[in-house]
Amino acid sequence: MASESPRDRTVVVSAPGKVLLAGGYIVLDRKHTGLVFGLSARIHVLAQQIRTSEGVHLSEIVVQSPQFLNATWRYGYHLVENGGGIKVTQLQSGTPVEPNHFVETTLNYVLSYIAEVDKSQASHGFTPVSLLVLADNDYYSKPKHHRAGERPSSSSSAEDAAHLPPATPLSDPGPQTHHHPHPHPQQQQQHQQPAESETKPARPRFRHFGTTLGDAHKTGLGSSAAIVSALTAALLSHYLPPSAAFDLATPQGKRVLHNLAQVAHCSAQGKIGSGFDVASAVYGSCLYRRFSPALLGAATLPGHGEAGFAAALAGLVNDDDSDREDGAGRKWDCEVRKDRVGLPAGVAIRMCDVDCGTQTVGMVKKVHEWRDANPGLAARAYEGLQGRVDELAQVLKEGKVDEIGRVMGPVREIMRTLGRDCGVPIEPESQEAMLDGLEKVEGVLGSVVPGAGGYDAAAVVMRDDAETEKRVKGFLRQWSMQHEIQVRLMKVRGETEGVRREDVGDFKLWIS
Numbered sequence: 377m378a379s380e381s382p383r384d385r386t387v388v389v390s391a392p393g394k395v396l397l398a399g400g401y402i403v404l405d406r407k408h409t410g411l412v413f414g415l416s417a418r419i420h421v422l423a424q425q426i427r428t429s430e431g432v433h434l435s436e437i438v439v440q441s442p443q444f445l446n447a448t449w450r451y452g453y454h455l456v457e458n459g460g461g462i463k464v465t466q467l468q469s470g471t472p473v474e475p476n477h478f479v480e481t482t483l484n485y486v487l488s489y490i491a492e493v494d495k496s497q498a499s500h501g502f503t504p505v506s507l508l509v510l511a512d513n514d515y516y517s518k519p520k521h522h523r524a525g526e527r528p529s530s531s532s533s534a535e536d537a538a539h540l541p542p543a544t545p546l547s548d549p550g551p552q553t554h555h556h557p558h559p560h561p562q563q564q565q566q567h568q569q570p571a572e573s574e575t576k577p578a579r580p581r582f583r584h585f586g587t588t589l590g591d592a593h594k595t596g597l598g599s600s601a602a603i604v605s606a607l608t609a610a611l612l613s614h615y616l617p618p619s620a621a622f623d624l625a626t627p628q629g630k631r632v633l634h635n636l637a638q639v640a641h642c643s644a645q646g647k648i649g650s651g652f653d654v655a656s657a658v659y660g661s662c663l664y665r666r667f668s669p670a671l672l673g674a675a676t677l678p679g680h681g682e683a684g685f686a687a688a689l690a691g692l693v694n695d696d697d698s699d700r701e702d703g704a705g706r707k708w709d710c711e712v713r714k715d716r717v718g719l720p721a722g723v724a725i726r727m728c729d730v731d732c733g734t735q736t737v738g739m740v741k742k743v744h745e746w747r748d749a750n751p752g753l754a755a756r757a758y759e760g761l762q763g764r765v766d767e768l769a770q771v772l773k774e775g776k777v778d779e780i781g782r783v784m785g786p787v788r789e790i791m792r793t794l795g796r797d798c799g800v801p802i803e804p805e806s807q808e809a810m811l812d813g814l815e816k817v818e819g820v821l822g823s824v825v826p827g828a829g830g831y832d833a834a835a836v837v838m839r840d841d842a843e844t845e846k847r848v849k850g851f852l853r854q855w856s857m858q859h860e861i862q863v864r865l866m867k868v869r870g871e872t873e874g875v876r877r878e879d880v881g882d883f884k885l886w887i888s
């Protein structure tokens with residue numbers, strides 16, 4: 377008899393989105409740090425064993441995002457020879473499903489790690505698991521017709537989504553159509569509602585976006601880092617037995633999670649960024665110094681599937697060949713300073729989504745070209761920005777509300793100048809004008825273009841009261857009308873906590 381019932385292994389883990397309030401570009405350099413806040417918008421992953429009828433053997437891993445159309449990814453897996461790790465293969469049947477590269481890569485890395493540290497998983501095979509991804513609503517914009525209190529006028533993709541055919545059970549390996557094997561409770565609720573009900577239905581906690589994931593409009597909160605981190609944590613918590621000592625609540629558990637999620641995220645991205653987004657998904661708000669990029673080079677880690685990959689991955693993630701107790705021999709040399717970050721009481725960091733359709737590609741590449749061509753100038757600009765990052769962190773941490781504006785102004789100025797020097801729109805004129813206007817609204821303490829900058833987002837540090845929120849929304853409404861763009865204040869706000877286990881009871885609707 378199995379010692380654990382399937383229910384025992386059901387876990388829900390969530391990880392927050394991010395906003396790099398100050399330190400864009402300089403944080404790519406280990407000499408410098410960035411001030412990053414976790415966000416209240418989280419991506420949750422519910423892992424539960426798929427229960428099969430007696431005698432039926434399934435070796436599937438099913439990932440579903442029930443907020444999107446055609447978003448069920450089914451995988452088989454096999455052990456690659458010569459210690460190349462576990463490789464998952466997407467199973468297609470019926471309507472083809474677009475691959476989900478971040479999910480697939482995370483499964484490859486995390487299952488390889490688990491099979492390496494717990495050899496019994498490799499010999500017995502992984503028990504079939506369902507992984508449900510539930511993203512807080514602010515990660516994606518609403519479909520246009522739901523904006524500004526409008527009601528949908530006719531049949532639309534969102535409405536179609538609300539009338540999807542009934543669901544097939546998760547354990548059914550039969551042909552797939554574009555509907556969700558796991559029904560969206562919003563759909564279930566819709567069917568249960570009395571037809572004559574004229575009352576506005578309650579806003580669902582996880583709404584259906586009525587589109588495929590590929591067509592969804594992202595609001596730039598760092599969905600890929602949050603999903604990679606939450607999926608990694610859910611898999612580790614679900615599969616590793618207590619004897620393997622993976623515990624998300626401990627510093628060692630967080631370290632393993634952080635290292636593994638960074639490696640998987642970099643691989644899926646196809647580039648090694650600073651990693652501030654994964655660090656804040658795991659640890660929450662912090663002053664972040666990056667890890668040395670060489671850590672993930674071919675000298676440390678063979679490619680996935682290559683001979684020796686699994687053992688090298690486990691060694692790198694566990695970082696267990698460090699020779700000193702204080703960790704000084706550790707390979708992972710990133711720094712996460714949570715003690716340097718805080719927010720004054722009564723002050724909130726809020727995010728604006730700017731829907732302007734302007735893309736900013738290759739900004740990092742251009743900034744680096746400029747930096748390499750102008751080392752002296754660049755070093756001065758980077759040092760100047762570092763000074764302001766530290767000052768801003770200190771003012772926020774020490775609760776000096778009256779000084780926030782004084783220290784945020786120069787952050788904007790340096791970013792704007794950097795953009796002009798490099799010929800990239802870090803704080804383009806349209807954003808400059810909007811932020812100037814926003815900063816005149818009573819209760820707004822400061823604003824910036826977060827992260828790499830560009831046209832599509834703004835972060836506002838403001839007094840956390842209903843009156844200020846009303847004035848800011850009013851300003852943005854007017855600005856949107858006058859400039860024929862859509863700018864809206866999202867509900868999401870800066871929050872300090874990183875990854876966390878959620879109460880499974882809060883997700884009862886989603887448990888099969």
Ligand SMILES: Nc1ncnc2c1ncn2[C@@H]1O[C@H](COP(=O)(O)OP(=O)(O)O)[C@@H](O)[C@H]1O
Nearest residue numbers: 441476477478479509511594598599600601603
């Ligand atoms: N709700 C979700 N369900 C499944 N996969 C998701 C979800 N949200 C994001 N992803 C994954 O993350 C990718 C988006 O990553 P990216 O373009 O880097 O966006 P971001 O800037 O938000 O991190 C998607 O293509 C998908 O692979």
Ligand SMILES: C[C@@](O)(CCOP(=O)(O)OP(=O)(O)O)CC(=O)O
Nearest residue numbers: 400401403404649650651827828829
């Ligand atoms: C330039 C950067 O320092 C900051 C980019 O921050 P964003 O928040 O703009 O990032 P994305 O969500 O990936 O678009 C690059 C980095 O640190 O990796």
